[in-house]
Amino acid sequence: MRPFAYVEPASLTAASEILADPKARAMPIAGGVDLLGELKDRIVEPERLVNLKAIRELDYLRFDSDGTLRLGALATLTAVAGNERLRREFPAVAQAAQSVGSVEIRNVGTVGGNLCQRPRCWYYRSALHKCLKKGGDVCFTTLGDSRYHAILGGGPSFIVHPSDLAPALIACDARVLIAGPGGKKDVPLEKFYVLPSVRLDHETILAPGEIVTEVVVPPAFSAAAGARSLFLKFRERESFDFALASVAASLKMDGATCTAARVVLGGVAPVPWRSGEAEKVVIGKAIDVPTAGQAGEAALKDASPMTNNGYKVPLTKALIQRALIELSGRGREPGPG
Numbered sequence: 001m002r003p004f005a006y007v008e009p010a011s012l013t014a015a016s017e018i019l020a021d022p023k024a025r026a027m028p029i030a031g032g033v034d035l036l037g038e039l040k041d042r043i044v045e046p047e048r049l050v051n052l053k054a055i056r057e058l059d060y061l062r063f064d065s066d067g068t069l070r071l072g073a074l075a076t077l078t079a080v081a082g083n084e085r086l087r088r089e090f091p092a093v094a095q096a097a098q099s100v101g102s103v104e105i106r107n108v109g110t111v112g113g114n115l116c117q118r119p120r121c122w123y124y125r126s127a128l129h130k131c132l133k134k135g136g137d138v139c140f141t142t143l144g145d146s147r148y149h150a151i152l153g154g155g156p157s158f159i160v161h162p163s164d165l166a167p168a169l170i171a172c173d174a175r176v177l178i179a180g181p182g183g184k185k186d187v188p189l190e191k192f193y194v195l196p197s198v199r200l201d202h203e204t205i206l207a208p209g210e211i212v213t214e215v216v217v218p219p220a221f222s223a224a225a226g227a228r229s230l231f232l233k234f235r236e237r238e239s240f241d242f243a244l245a246s247v248a249a250s251l252k253m254d255g256a257t258c259t260a261a262r263v264v265l266g267g268v269a270p271v272p273w274r275s276g277e278a279e280k281v282v283i284g285k286a287i288d289v290p291t292a293g294q295a296g297e298a299a300l301k302d303a304s305p306m307t308n309n310g311y312k313v314p315l316t317k318a319l320i321q322r323a324l325i326e327l328s329g330r331g332r333e334p335g336p337g
């Protein structure tokens, strides 16, 4: 890897000033689980790394008196997965954090780093391939092996969003707080990510110098407010692996009737993919096996599989159906699908 200077900023403002200066050629580093891989593979070659861990006040997990959850950008995935109240109030978020990588990765990886990690696409990660995202003129998935790539929302690049935490947080209606040279921003997490058709060099709205400082999860989709949430992930390797497909869902029920739903898919699109189509199918209905199956069909109706990833379509439909049935409280009833 290329040599770099290591900067320990005294404050968020100092970190943001260095990161915003184009001459500094600086990048933020948190746990380093993702960034060090990129440096070793020479995918990025900053001259300075700005150590966010020096800003200790970003490391917290707490609940406000009204039940709002606040995750500092430096909270580790282990802290998120293991917090008793969080597991009770927002089960999908704890389950997603628990499903990330291995215990070592969860101990070091942070909430901010997990949400801002770069795609795992093997062409993007290969120093031998100058793909579209690295200023080249082709997405190699269109010529090569597309088995792990997008079936929804792809083009001109067909990466998939890698974070497990992001779909679960979006299913619970989370917001993200950002600090930068232009001041502070408060953005729904769902609007934090952008498709490759909008921006190719990065997957988020972050501008130079901007740092994720906090994730806020309001109580509306908490267990205390009567919501249920769940995260299901299908991976090739059970020990540790990224999602081939995942679903995070959050429902509110009035008796047997679903009154509100948020369904978000991971591993199938360049961004966490909120499925308004699936939500529409279940809202106002009692969720049984056929209804949950229709939600899966609706979510995938515009899927556009590539040469090697057609398997993701039935896989994702099945995950959606299973998640909705489990959340409805009906268990897995016998029936079609």
Ligand SMILES: Cc1cc2nc3c(=O)[nH]c(=O)nc-3n(C[C@H](O)[C@H](O)[C@H](O)COP(=O)(O)OP(=O)(O)OC[C@H]3O[C@@H](n4cnc5c(N)ncnc54)[C@H](O)[C@@H]3O)c2cc1C
Residues within 6 Å of the ligand: 027, 028, 029, 030, 031, 032, 033, 034, 035, 036, 037, 052, 073, 099, 100, 101, 102, 105, 108, 109, 110, 111, 112, 113, 114, 115, 116, 117, 118, 162, 163, 164, 165, 210, 211, 212, 213, 240, 241, 242, 243
């Ligand atoms: C073998 C392996 C398996 C994995 N499996 C999974 C998995 O199953 N599910 C999953 O979700 N992830 C998985 N990951 C990814 C891992 O969870 C992330 O790499 C980790 O969470 C990143 O957190 P970090 O703090 O180490 O970030 P870093 O590596 O320090 O940073 C990651 C990126 O985010 C930027 N960044 C970091 N913090 C901030 C911030 N506060 N504001 C703005 N930008 C920031 C950095 O500049 C960098 O570009 C896996 C990784 C490996 C190596």
